[in-house]
Amino acid sequence: MPLLACRRLAFRLAAGAAVALVAVPALAAEPAADLVSATAAQAIDIIKTTTGAQRQAAIQQVLQTRFDLPYMAQTALGTHWAKATSEQQARFVKATETAEAKAYAERFGQYGGQTLAIGKTTSRPNGVWVVDSRLNQTNGQPIKLEWEVRQLPAGLRITDVKIEGVSMVMTRRSDFNSYIQQNGGKVQPLIDELESRASR
Template identity: 25%
Template sequence: MLKRVLLPFLTVLAFSGAAQAQAVDTSNPDALVKAVVNDVMATVQADKDMQAGNIGKITQLVEQKILPHADFTRTTQIAMGRNWSKASPEQQKTITDEFKTLLIRTYAGAIAQIRDQKVQYRPYRGTAEDTDATIRTQVINKGEPIQMDYRLEKTAAGWKVYDINVLGAWLTEAYKGSFNTIATQQGIDGIIKTLQDRNRQLANAKG
């Protein structure tokens, strides 16, 4: 279920770099999302290895291309909530790296499912002065509409995605509860251990 509902997000982010070669306009959040999605659909559909589930190829591409258009530090900070300030700079870096790895490995399995999904864009009415934007879309997957909203922040390097809303639930909020429970019971080191253990399980499962 997780992979199915996160598929549209993976479509936009995991291959975001594919659109870079076409000089994507990162100064406009709406243009950025549209350009990336349009290019990504063609890229994935033309790559049989990815559709066959070549995890190594998928992961490598994600690691090389996702960073220019996503702010994992901001994503992790929001998901950690009040526990972020309780972590040392070293712990913050470790948690961010492990969380990024977890998301990449979780999404990698969904990439193979990309086929003929269609994306409908809702009107964006932002202004040039905005520093935070929400781009609303609807993904049609096998005739089923899936709400997919993106939160982006304006940085010195252009707009970057830091959160998504799938069917009314923000990704950061979904993880915040789990992180808070672990931190309460086991402290910040407990969050790190949980993420590391989960990443090892996923790595072993994929051989």
Template identity: 30%
Template sequence: MKKLFLFFSIIVMPLTALADEAQVRQFADDLAQEALTVVKNDNLSEKGKQAELENLFSNRVDVEWVAQFVLGKYWRTASEEQKAAYLENYRKFVISHYSSKLTSYTNQDYKINDVRQESDDEYLVSMEVTQPGEPNVVMDYRVRQTGAGFKIYDIVVEGVSMITTQRSEFSSVISRNGLDYLIDALAKKAKKA
């Protein structure tokens, strides 16, 4: 009986991983297709495109986890009021900042090169973005399975991690000027985007 269980475990486990990787590939492909549809929609103004992208990404990015990770050790020492203000302003900043950057891209296309399971619930989606007359850009999306489905928790462009870079930048700002200064700066940047 143990041999039979072991045999089926060896057969079924890789199939489960392949099914999960296929679901993650579909998640990434759907997100990219939806974003490109918005960006290429000539009936939407720049502000309209940005609003659509903000809505799209707010449901697909694990903003709360990212916000806490980026704040690092300062999250543990922040007051409840500071945490609430930071989360609100970080969410607005990160979603508006990155969605506003995408609105100017209209001739891009993409190809998903690989999806790799990195742990029980974390995956790496390797993608290549192409634009006529420009070099291809290699992007990796780190995705995790949450109770609310798959969520992106990091974007790595040409080997540079968004969350690691932000963590370093935010730590520097906080050590010089304090957490309240960072919260105000995020609010101002979100309004500009």
């Protein structure tokens, strides 16, 4: 049974933008833009120097250190987060992290030759910085990407990526909610499915 088809499409595009690109430096040295550029540069090195399980582990480290995974997981789970036990919440965060790292590792080879051009950074009243960028493809029209970045005690972290205006986190929320509703309104079947995907 296919899981989260829309999410897969968004992740394929986002994976290409986030981790298989040559990043063009931002016009101004702004910390949020620097984070996006550094994330792309780190991912490029991973693609060039690793394969298989080593690549997956390296990608997972990028997710852990460059993204606010707990925040993204909680937002994606929506109202179901409060209904989950603390154990389920922890398992959900870990399962999404591992499943995404595995998916990214398997898809990286599809993105050679693209470039990510960093644009302006906008500060919002809610404490979010939005870094505009453009994914230039070797074939086809450029894709607009917006990176949301927040300040945490540990430093700046990416909290969402919008692809042509469509939020990855909100896409996940829609797909996760649909999966939960199809499985008796319970979070556990979703966690089990994500863990199963991560272990394959």
